[in-house]
Amino acid sequence: MLSIIQAAGWPIWPLIACSVIGLALIIERFLSLKTDRVAPPQLVEEAIMASRHGVPPPQVVQQLAENSVLGELLASGFRHLQNHPDATEDELRSGLESAGRLAAAKLQKYLGAIATIASAAPLIGLLGTVIGMIEIFGSQAGPGGLTPGGGNPEQLAHGISIALYNTAFGLMVAIPALIFWRYFRARVDAYLLQMEVGAERFAHHLLTLRR
Numbered sequence: 001m002l003s004i005i006q007a008a009g010w011p012i013w014p015l016i017a018c019s020v021i022g023l024a025l026i027i028e029r030f031l032s033l034k035t036d037r038v039a040p041p042q043l044v045e046e047a048i049m050a051s052r053h054g055v056p057p058p059q060v061v062q063q064l065a066e067n068s069v070l071g072e073l074l075a076s077g078f079r080h081l082q083n084h085p086d087a088t089e090d091e092l093r094s095g096l097e098s099a100g101r102l103a104a105a106k107l108q109k110y111l112g113a114i115a116t117i118a119s120a121a122p123l124i125g126l127l128g129t130v131i132g133m134i135e136i137f138g139s140q141a142g143p144g145g146l147t148p149g150g151g152n153p154e155q156l157a158h159g160i161s162i163a164l165y166n167t168a169f170g171l172m173v174a175i176p177a178l179i180f181w182r183y184f185r186a187r188v189d190a191y192l193l194q195m196e197v198g199a200e201r202f203a204h205h206l207l208t209l210r211r
Contacts, residue, residue: 009158009166011124011127011162014124015124022173022177025113025117026114029114033191039068039069039191044198058082062075069103069107073198073199077202077206078206081209096203100196111181115178117174118177121173122174123170125169125171125173126166128162128170131162132159132161132163134159
């Protein structure tokens with residue numbers, strides 16, 4: 001591995017940094033976007049059942065908020081109703097929508113960084129390719145300019161190594177990053193749809209508690 005890095009030249013180091021950062025972000029998103037941490041099944045039903053006789057006490061609401069991202073959304077509805085018992089339907093829905101936007105931002109965290117790595121890695125690899133081509137042309141330069149037969153074979157081989165290794169490594173970083181970015185985007189979209197449906201049902205329940 002060290003010999004490959006040496007053959008690829010200095011342009012490989014930004015790609016190695018991108019690969020390490022990208023891997024860390026992908027692992028973090030895998031852990032953070034688990035179903036139990038975002039939208040546990042039956043959580044909306046459990047919250048409705050727990051509050052069928054009125055808004056639950058603050059301790060229960062706090063436990064709900066710490067349960068998951070969806071739990072935070074539902075807890076915000078309870079807190080809004082606790083702080084504003086006479087809130088109108090529009091005010092309740094507005095409060096849930098604000099909490100929903102915060103939840104969406106939390107789910108989409110770091111996805112922009114992964115997308116940036118997927119876009120930047122091929123360009124960094126292309127930069128390495130250009131630098132390798134410069135090395136190749138430089139290896140053919142003699143005292144009077146480009147000379148077909150007299151060049152520096154070692155510099156020529158080094159230039160080819162820089163060009164090929166950086167191109168390949170740039171694609172090796174970009175392709176998985178792009179795949180995982182699309183996977184996480186689809187997962188987040190599915191969660192947001194599920195949370196939107198659950199929030200709509202929960203809003204109707206909050207209106208019955210207000211009455």
